[in-house]
Amino acid sequence: MIQFLGGDGRILGDLPLSHEELVRGYRALQRVRVFDERAVSLQRQGRLGVYAPYTGQEAAQVGPALALGEGDWLVPSYRETGAALIRGLPTYQALLYWRADPAGWCYPDGLRIVPFYIPIATQLPHAVGIASAGSYLGEDWVALTFVGDGGSSEGDFHEALNFAAVWGTPTVFVVQNNGWAISVPTESQMKNTCIADRAAGYGVPGVTVDGNDLVAMWVVAREAVERARAGGGPTLIEAMTYRLAPHTTSDDPSRYRADEEVERWRQRDPIERLRRVLDDLGLWDAEQDAEFLRELRVEFDEAVRRADKAPELEPQELVEHVFETMGPDQLEAWGVLRER
Amino acid sequence: MSSKRWVPISSRLGGSSVNVDTQQQTSVRTLNLVQALNDALDVALEQDRRVLVFGEDVGRMGGVFRVADGLQAKHGKERVFDTPLAEAGIVGYGIGLALAGLRPVAEIQFACFLYPALEQIISHLGRYRHRTRGRFTIPMVVRAPYGGGVHMPELHADSPEGILAQVPGVKVVIPSDPERAKGLLLAAIDDPDPVFFLEAIKLYRSTRVEVPEGNYLHPLGCARVVRRGDAVSLVAYGGMVEVCMKAAEVASREGVELEVIDLETLVPLDFDTVLASVRKTGRAVVVYEAPRTGGFGAEIAARLADEAIFDLDGPVVRVAGWDAPYPSFASVEHHYRPDAKRVLEAVRQVLTR
Ligand SMILES: Cc1ncc(C[n+]2csc(CCOP(=O)(O)OP(=O)(O)O)c2C)c(N)n1
Ligand SMILES: [Mg+2]
Numbered sequence: 001m002i003q004f005l006g007g008d009g010r011i012l013g014d015l016p017l018s019h020e021e022l023v024r025g026y027r028a029l030q031r032v033r034v035f036d037e038r039a040v041s042l043q044r045q046g047r048l049g050v051y052a053p054y055t056g057q058e059a060a061q062v063g064p065a066l067a068l069g070e071g072d073w074l075v076p077s078y079r080e081t082g083a084a085l086i087r088g089l090p091t092y093q094a095l096l097y098w099r100a101d102p103a104g105w106c107y108p109d110g111l112r113i114v115p116f117y118i119p120i121a122t123q124l125p126h127a128v129g130i131a132s133a134g135s136y137l138g139e140d141w142v143a144l145t146f147v148g149d150g151g152s153s154e155g156d157f158h159e160a161l162n163f164a165a166v167w168g169t170p171t172v173f174v175v176q177n178n179g180w181a182i183s184v185p186t187e188s189q190m191k192n193t194c195i196a197d198r199a200a201g202y203g204v205p206g207v208t209v210d211g212n213d214l215v216a217m218w219v220v221a222r223e224a225v226e227r228a229r230a231g232g233g234p235t236l237i238e239a240m241t242y243r244l245a246p247h248t249t250s251d252d253p254s255r256y257r258a259d260e261e262v263e264r265w266r267q268r269d270p271i272e273r274l275r276r277v278l279d280d281l282g283l284w285d286a287e288q289d290a291e292f293l294r295e296l297r298v299e300f301d302e303a304v305r306r307a308d309k310a311p312e313l314e315p316q317e318l319v320e321h322v323f324e325t326m327g328p329d330q331l332e333a334w335g336v337l338r339e340r
Numbered sequence: 341m342s343s344k345r346w347v348p349i350s351s352r353l354g355g356s357s358v359n360v361d362t363q364q365q366t367s368v369r370t371l372n373l374v375q376a377l378n379d380a381l382d383v384a385l386e387q388d389r390r391v392l393v394f395g396e397d398v399g400r401m402g403g404v405f406r407v408a409d410g411l412q413a414k415h416g417k418e419r420v421f422d423t424p425l426a427e428a429g430i431v432g433y434g435i436g437l438a439l440a441g442l443r444p445v446a447e448i449q450f451a452c453f454l455y456p457a458l459e460q461i462i463s464h465l466g467r468y469r470h471r472t473r474g475r476f477t478i479p480m481v482v483r484a485p486y487g488g489g490v491h492m493p494e495l496h497a498d499s500p501e502g503i504l505a506q507v508p509g510v511k512v513v514i515p516s517d518p519e520r521a522k523g524l525l526l527a528a529i530d531d532p533d534p535v536f537f538l539e540a541i542k543l544y545r546s547t548r549v550e551v552p553e554g555n556y557l558h559p560l561g562c563a564r565v566v567r568r569g570d571a572v573s574l575v576a577y578g579g580m581v582e583v584c585m586k587a588a589e590v591a592s593r594e595g596v597e598l599e600v601i602d603l604e605t606l607v608p609l610d611f612d613t614v615l616a617s618v619r620k621t622g623r624a625v626v627v628y629e630a631p632r633t634g635g636f637g638a639e640i641a642a643r644l645a646d647e648a649i650f651d652l653d654g655p656v657v658r659v660a661g662w663d664a665p666y667p668s669f670a671s672v673e674h675h676y677r678p679d680a681k682r683v684l685e686a687v688r689q690v691l692t693r
Contacts, residue, residue: 105473
């Protein structure tokens with residue numbers, strides 16, 4: 001398992017990131033955590049729909065997001081709101097997605113993120129197609145996609161990895177192995193619980209990384225992205241992490257897992273671990289931290305205000321965008337719904 | 341409102357239910373369905389660099405029915421290629437290509453083998469435009485041979501058009517003749533939305549007709565009256581059009597003129613053409629080879645009940661596959677697929693009740 005930060009936040013050997021990068025990484029982690037905490041609390045107030053928190057998994061998604069270049073694509077599952085925020089998804093739009101508001105899917109033109117995927121693992125072949133299109137068009141973009149440990153059991157996981165491997169497409173697959181697929185633990189999901197081992201079967205590089213170590217996640221993903229861009233084909237990255245929060249805001253994890261397990265992982269919190277490094281290096285102090293968190297909360301509140309202003313759809317809009325041009329059936333429904 | 345309105349071609353052309361498409365090309369050749377489709381793919385590859393053609397055995401071999409014959413040699417391995425054997429992967433990969441701006445044309449070797457890809461089809465292909473309010477679109481064509489009548493091995497003869505027509509956001513086109521097929525396939529490739537293009541295996545090499553060279557489009561969403569009559573309207577598509585034409589010839593010898601409608605596009609459906617015909621004849625038989633219950637012909641019958649009940653002089657009868665799997669047993673296969681005899685029995689039934 002690749003690791004640069006010890007469990008206690010001490011540095012293991014030389015750090016391959018600059019001091020500026022360490023601070024940038026830390027700020028990104030805090031930013032997505034504030035979103036996550038605030039989103040959960042909005043949901044509890046009835047101001048957000050069902051939400052899939054990623055508490056504890058911030059480094060596993062922020063690292064790869066930071067490793068991408070400007071023209072690269074992000075192909076996320078529902079778990080990666082954090083990665084999407086770092087790649088430029090406006091905060092109010094992320095909120096609107098979890099409010100089931102259409103603006104949550106209408107990403108700004110030019111933003112190379114596809115909206116979150118609910119059907120498990122179905123995003124993976126899309127990431128292969130997007131990557132392949134880039135090569136065909138003479139673009140040098142890479143497509144980076146996420147999936148969970150549970151998702152690695154789906155057929156699409158296998159088909160996508162095989163397609164990418166056969167054709168050497170510039171696709172980076174990141175598995176967030178958070179130990180659970182809702183209530184099913186990894187041991188009940190697969191016999192060999194090392195998902196990166198499967199890469200050998202496809203003939204691509206596979207690597208297991210400490211998913212709660214931002215430095216490791218960033219560096220390993222950066223290497224995979226660079227290799228893909230240089231024509232070296234896909235990589236399978238397995239991030240060992242843990243979902244501290246429930247599966248979604250509707251889930252009750254006490255039905256399937258022990259508090260001690262959660263506590264053990266809380267000790268390995270990715271943000272705490274990086275903060276200790278910044279402390280040791282004198283790059284960040286408590287005052288800066290408090291000030292930054294305050295800024296993030298203000299920014300979040302502004303995003304909520306902006307989201308609150310999103311106009312509601314008219315009933316007839318539900319039959320729009322089925323096709324570019326409405327068919328007779330949509331047109332008939334449109335007329336009926338407009339009278340509602 | 342950002343979606344443009346759809347206007348049925350028949351009404352744009354002044355209410356005629358027979359299509360008059362403008363064609364600029366001059367030279368024609370006599371081609372069968374396979375050759376006409378091959379020609380369409382060739383033209384599409386030639387004129388639009390965004391078009392890629394792929395599927396199982398499509399590159400090196402040109403597909404098991406040779407629809408892509410010679411295209412890899414002509415257009416290169418980058419644009420016409422074999423995929424690994426995985427249908428969900430093929431459709432999912434195509435969706436990715438389309439998301440990034442290309443025009444994928446995928447072949448599924450037999451329509452029965454679309455089933456592994458149903459999740460990609462239902463959850464993404466038909467939904468992407470809608471869920472992203474037009475921000476992302478999937479201008480992809482999925483071609484697949486379908487239907488029975490040629491004694492294929494087990495699971496090579498299903499007609500899953502009804503399943504596909506149930507998926508909002510995908511179009512479904514089923515040609516019945518080579519000349520129409522070429523123009524429809526070119527229109528499908530040109531279409532901004534996903535299109536399933538089902539090709540009746542029975543028709544692949546059965547007839548040859550004159551097919552113009554070069555590019556021409558037959559718009560999607562237009563049914564055609566392929567034979568005029570006044571006694572009963574036969575509504576069909578794909579492989580069943582030929583069966584209905586045979587029935588109409590037999591009836592004509594007895595002095596009964598049947599009108600035959602070829603739907604060509606199931607989604608979006610040009611029901612106006614069906615309605616105009618049934619209002620004239622007062623009688624309808626709907627013919628399809630998928631299992632009868634819940635099939636696409638059931639939708640036609642339901643719409644006639646909705647919109648033409650007072651114009652009908654008899655029941656609307658469906659002649660369809662039986663409610664059983666398409667039989668893999670050679671000795672009974674011919675009992676499953678509707679033939680002219682069964683169509684004529686239904687015609688008698690609607691004329692005498
Ligand atoms: C195809 C499909 N099957 C089932 C579900 C229901 N479901 C949603 S999340 C989930 C568990 C996913 O676990 P994992 O892949 O490990 O991702 P995680 O939630 O842990 O991030 C299931 C079964 C689904 N969304 N899609
Ligand atoms: Mg999981």
